[in-house]
Amino acid sequence: MKTSTSLAILASLSGVSAFWRMECRGRAGLARIDPLMNPGGPAQHAHAIHGSSAFSATSSYDDLRNGECTSCAVTEDMSAYWAPGAYFRHANGTYEEVNQVGGMLAYYFLNPDMKDPNKPIKAFPNNFRMIAGDSTRRNYTIDGLDVHQPDPAKSDWGKDHETTQVDLAQRALGFNCLNYHGDAEPTLWRHYLPDKAFLDANCLDGVRFELAFPSCWNGRDITSDNFKSHVAYPDTVINGNCPEGFDVKLPGLMYETIYDTAAFKGIPGEFVMANGDVEGFGYHGDFISGWKEEFLQAAVEQCTNLSGRIEDCSLFTIRSEDEQRQCKLTSPPLIIEKLLGFIGDILPGGVEISRGPGPAIPKPHGAPAPIPLPAVSSVVPGLNVLPGGAFAEKSTSEVAPTPSSTSTTSTSTSTSTSTTPSTTSTPVPSDPPVPKGYSLVRTDYVTKGNVVSKIVVIETVKYVMAEATETVTVTATRGTDKARREVHHMHQHQHRHHHGAH
Numbered sequence: 001m002k003t004s005t006s007l008a009i010l011a012s013l014s015g016v017s018a019f020w021r022m023e024c025r026g027r028a029g030l031a032r033i034d035p036l037m038n039p040g041g042p043a044q045h046a047h048a049i050h051g052s053s054a055f056s057a058t059s060s061y062d063d064l065r066n067g068e069c070t071s072c073a074v075t076e077d078m079s080a081y082w083a084p085g086a087y088f089r090h091a092n093g094t095y096e097e098v099n100q101v102g103g104m105l106a107y108y109f110l111n112p113d114m115k116d117p118n119k120p121i122k123a124f125p126n127n128f129r130m131i132a133g134d135s136t137r138r139n140y141t142i143d144g145l146d147v148h149q150p151d152p153a154k155s156d157w158g159k160d161h162e163t164t165q166v167d168l169a170q171r172a173l174g175f176n177c178l179n180y181h182g183d184a185e186p187t188l189w190r191h192y193l194p195d196k197a198f199l200d201a202n203c204l205d206g207v208r209f210e211l212a213f214p215s216c217w218n219g220r221d222i223t224s225d226n227f228k229s230h231v232a233y234p235d236t237v238i239n240g241n242c243p244e245g246f247d248v249k250l251p252g253l254m255y256e257t258i259y260d261t262a263a264f265k266g267i268p269g270e271f272v273m274a275n276g277d278v279e280g281f282g283y284h285g286d287f288i289s290g291w292k293e294e295f296l297q298a299a300v301e302q303c304t305n306l307s308g309r310i311e312d313c314s315l316f317t318i319r320s321e322d323e324q325r326q327c328k329l330t331s332p333p334l335i336i337e338k339l340l341g342f343i344g345d346i347l348p349g350g351v352e353i354s355r356g357p358g359p360a361i362p363k364p365h366g367a368p369a370p371i372p373l374p375a376v377s378s379v380v381p382g383l384n385v386l387p388g389g390a391f392a393e394k395s396t397s398e399v400a401p402t403p404s405s406t407s408t409t410s411t412s413t414s415t416s417t418s419t420t421p422s423t424t425s426t427p428v429p430s431d432p433p434v435p436k437g438y439s440l441v442r443t444d445y446v447t448k449g450n451v452v453s454k455i456v457v458i459e460t461v462k463y464v465m466a467e468a469t470e471t472v473t474v475t476a477t478r479g480t481d482k483a484r485r486e487v488h489h490m491h492q493h494q495h496r497h498h499h500g501a502h
């Protein structure tokens with residue numbers, strides 16, 4: 001008995017490290033669209049949307065599949081991934097969009113059910129739909145635990161009876177305080193969004209919002225009334241044993257989105273998610289699988305390189321980052337409203353900040369009329385996403401410049417240190433200088449083999465004229481003890497960004 005138990009643990013540990021990271025470098029849109037919660041109509045709040053360009057308030061599986069493009073890296077993945085956007089409320093009550101950094105990552109963890117580690121993982125069936133998190137939640141209720149203290153060790157959760165699905169769902173949220181010059185925080189470690197003072201003092205590279213989806217399935221229903229009850233979390237959220245009745249293990253999805261909260265350092269105000277949540281307990285995300293089930297099944301079985309790189313799976317057709325970024329929603333917006341840059345003193349949809357601890361009560365109907373946008377031709381197609389995001393525009397005007405009057409030039413600059421990091425420290429490339437006349441748009445991390453490059457994207461808006469650009473590329477060499485890195489990943493998932501999570 002003892003022997004077979006440790007064999008099972010070994011077997012599942014080796015499964016733990018198989019995963020891939022679906023990069024979605026482009027945001028297909030920021031819009032009040034939610035085909036699960038608000039089919040056909042405007043959604044209650046604004047979402048950052050990634051994946052198929054055919055996503056809309058009514059999009060079916062076939063629609064998603066037939067989209068022109070996906071803002072994610074793998075052509076075969078026409079799924080839709082969405083989660084609330086983030087805003088900053090200035091002291092005077094004006095809201096400003098918080099920029100996303102590098103799009104979004106969707107992890108596909110191929111972890112078996114620990115109870116039955118040799119049972120194969122099952123691909124999402126076509127049109128599989130689910131939601132993780134609860135938009136109305138405004139508190140943290142794990143028995144006897146203070147959310148502001150670190151979680152007890154996972155091995156203690158069961159003993160203390162803190163593994164109900166409600167508990168696990170609250171632990172499936174993370175707000176990772178990013179400071180690339182310090183130690184990385186563990187993934188899904190901090191279950192609340194810290195306040196502005198803390199962010200200013202500590203999170204100098206922004207905050208990574210993390211959201212793990214349930215990965216145990218009842219094996220029968222592709223969705224359910226609340227988009228949740230057909231699935232369940234394993235007992236340590238990303239790994240562990242599936243509860244009874246949910247014996248089919250799916251790929252474990254986890255969304256990671258970096259928000260550039262650091263851009264507001266020193267500016268008085270507070271961050272709020274588009275659903276009116278300032279502490280993050282109501283962070284949530286939605287998913288519709290737009291894979292072909294047979295294809296995804298083959299990928300789940302064959303794409304098990306421990307690197308996590310989609311490039312190491314020969315089945316995948318990879319799209320360039322530019323192609324991902326160019327892919328925008330094709331459906332016209334249901335409502336013309338301001339979602340980018342400064343949006344006035346009301347959140348999209350009239351969402352009000354709700355501080356809890358009781359649940360938020362979303363306005364039933366009657367959201368105030370959206371703030372009308374001046375008719376600007378560039379706003380109509382492709383849903384309000386400007387080239388380069390909101391940053392370039394915010395100093396000039398709240399209105400999108402028309403393409404005829406401006407052109408936007410972007411360039412990428414890479415830099416790095418020459419340090420050879422140990423497995424417990426991150427290579428810390430320093431920022432290259434931002435040339436005069438340009439502004440910093442975002443910072444990405446890209447991993448190629450053992451090299452981590454930091455890419456700083458800068459941009460300038462120039463009237464009519466084209467702009468000369470300059471590209472500097474330097475790279476850092478990582479430690480090359482690959483086996484050790486894999487073990488490290490297995491046990492220290494928190495340090496994953498060594499592999500260049502962003």
Ligand SMILES: *[C@@H]1O[C@H](CO)[C@@H](O)[C@H](O)[C@H]1NC(C)=O
Nearest residue numbers: 090091092093094095267342
């Ligand atoms: C509110 O404050 C922001 C940040 O200081 C400023 O950019 C904006 O113009 C102000 N809005 C109003 C209406 O005063």
Ligand SMILES: *[C@@H]1O[C@H](CO)[C@@H](O)[C@H](O)[C@H]1NC(C)=O
Nearest residue numbers: 304305306307309311312449
């Ligand atoms: C896994 O990917 C790496 C590159 O990241 C490659 O060198 C290696 O050969 C791959 N392993 C297998 C088993 O395909």
Ligand SMILES: *[C@@H]1O[C@H](CO)[C@@H](O)[C@H](O)[C@H]1NC(C)=O
Nearest residue numbers: 136137138139141357358359
């Ligand atoms: C905490 O949140 C839950 C879920 O929204 C709610 O049912 C409960 O009443 C809240 N607790 C308090 C003390 O408000």
